[in-house]
Amino acid sequence: MIADTIDRYYAPALIGKDPFNVKQIWDELRFGPMHWIGRSGITHMALAAVDIALWDIMSKAAGKPLWQYLGGHKPDKIKAYNTNGGWLNWSKDQLIKDITGILEQGFTAVKMKVGKPDPREDFDRVQAVRRAIGDEVGLMIDVNQQWNITTAMTWGKKLEQFDLIWLEEPLNPDDISGHRKLADELNVPIALGEHVYNKYAFRDYITQGAVEYVQVDVTRVAGITEWLQIAGLAAAHDLPVCPHVGDMGQIHQHLVAATPNAIMLEYIPWIKHIFEEPINVVNGFYTLPQQPGASTTIIPRYFNEYRVR
Known part of the structure; x- marks a missing residue:
């Protein structure tokens, strides 16, 4: 359900966005269409996944661990x-x-x-x-x-x-x-x-x-x-x-x-x-981790094994 929320509602809204405007993106997603469905639980956890990914992108771009x-x-x-x-x-x-x-x-x-x-x-x-x-x-x-x-x-x-x-x-x-x-x-x-x-x-x-x-x-x-x-x-x-x-x-x-x-x-x-x-x-x-990012990168073979299809 979380993955479905991201695919259907959050991912399309991210196209063309600058991840370094993470707080603007957060506001837009928070008060987008899913705001009417729920402000906690699945919709909030889906927003968490997107937000974490954006911070991961920013810290990797900066060459720093989060x-x-x-x-x-x-x-x-x-x-x-x-x-x-x-x-x-x-x-x-x-x-x-x-x-x-x-x-x-x-x-x-x-x-x-x-x-x-x-x-x-x-x-x-x-x-x-x-x-x-x-x-x-x-x-x-x-x-x-x-x-x-x-x-x-x-x-x-x-x-x-x-x-x-x-x-x-x-x-x-x-x-x-x-x-x-x-x-x-x-x-x-x-x-x-x-x-x-x-x-x-x-x-x-x-x-x-x-x-x-x-x-x-x-x-x-x-x-x-x-x-x-x-x-x-x-x-x-x-x-x-x-x-x-x-x-x-x-x-x-x-x-x-x-x-x-x-x-x-x-x-x-x-x-x-x-x-x-x-x-x-x-x-x-x-x-503490030393690699850039938020330590969320999954080994490819496990990503393929556990991903929601």
């Missing part, structure tokens, strides 16, 4: 936290084995899933992980929207004792007032953004004090152009940005490296094999 083209802030490396483990369907023993194995790779922060039908089981699993990894390792938990406000308030309070970096997506992402109540009452910071699709929704979350770690995803908002606006909005409120990696980190590594208030980046080593310059994490840190 993070440098945007104005580098972290020119050496960026901290990673590992999400490739801690899965909800694993036994407690497998969970602990996996997370301790991640730490042996050099990571100093990990995230695990919660949201079991009985929150007491979540509590037991978090407690077991904290005991296994010690007090010095950063630990986040991700609810994936599985709780209601009562469950989140009750069990969020109980889980505070485990010194969590954040509590992620505890509620439905459209429930700004519920997240504000949690942010007011809990001593665990609220993180979200994976399912927030535009700068206006982020504005409302931020100005109402309903989010404390901004997880804006460049593939969910309308590309790099809008991502930078949201990161700037977060900076104006002294909030850190820690993106959700819907792109598996290929583009976000550039954005975090170029953004002062972006403090670290999620790591999920999926689909690395398809890219000419895949993400690279060594001892818990991303090493």
Whole structure:
């Protein structure tokens, strides 16, 4: 559906355009015919793909990796936290084995899933992980929207004792007032953004004090152009940005490296094999790409294999 939206509506509008007028193009596409169909979801993600491609073209033309083209802030490396483990369907023993194995790779922060039908089981699993990894390792938990406000308030309070970096997506992402109540009452910071699709929704979350770690995803908002606006909005409120990696980190590594208030980046080593310059994490840190562009170039044989026809 995303590819179809690009082919039918966005691609024809790009013919003859100068990619260096990316913001003008963004406005024209944003308020074009698809504006009447949807201002989030598929149409927004299709616009994100186009916008990312334009920034890739510009940085390649400039002969710079995107993070440098945007104005580098972290020119050496960026901290990673590992999400490739801690899965909800694993036994407690497998969970602990996996997370301790991640730490042996050099990571100093990990995230695990919660949201079991009985929150007491979540509590037991978090407690077991904290005991296994010690007090010095950063630990986040991700609810994936599985709780209601009562469950989140009750069990969020109980889980505070485990010194969590954040509590992620505890509620439905459209429930700004519920997240504000949690942010007011809990001593665990609220993180979200994976399912927030535009700068206006982020504005409302931020100005109402309903989010404390901004997880804006460049593939969910309308590309790099809008991502930078949201990161700037977060900076104006002294909030850190820690993106959700819907792109598996290929583009976000550039954005975090170029953004002062972006403090670290999620790591999920999926689909690395398809890219000419895949993400690279060594001892818990991303090493920055050096090739011009946004690290989105796909190896031709994989492009042919996975392309939408």
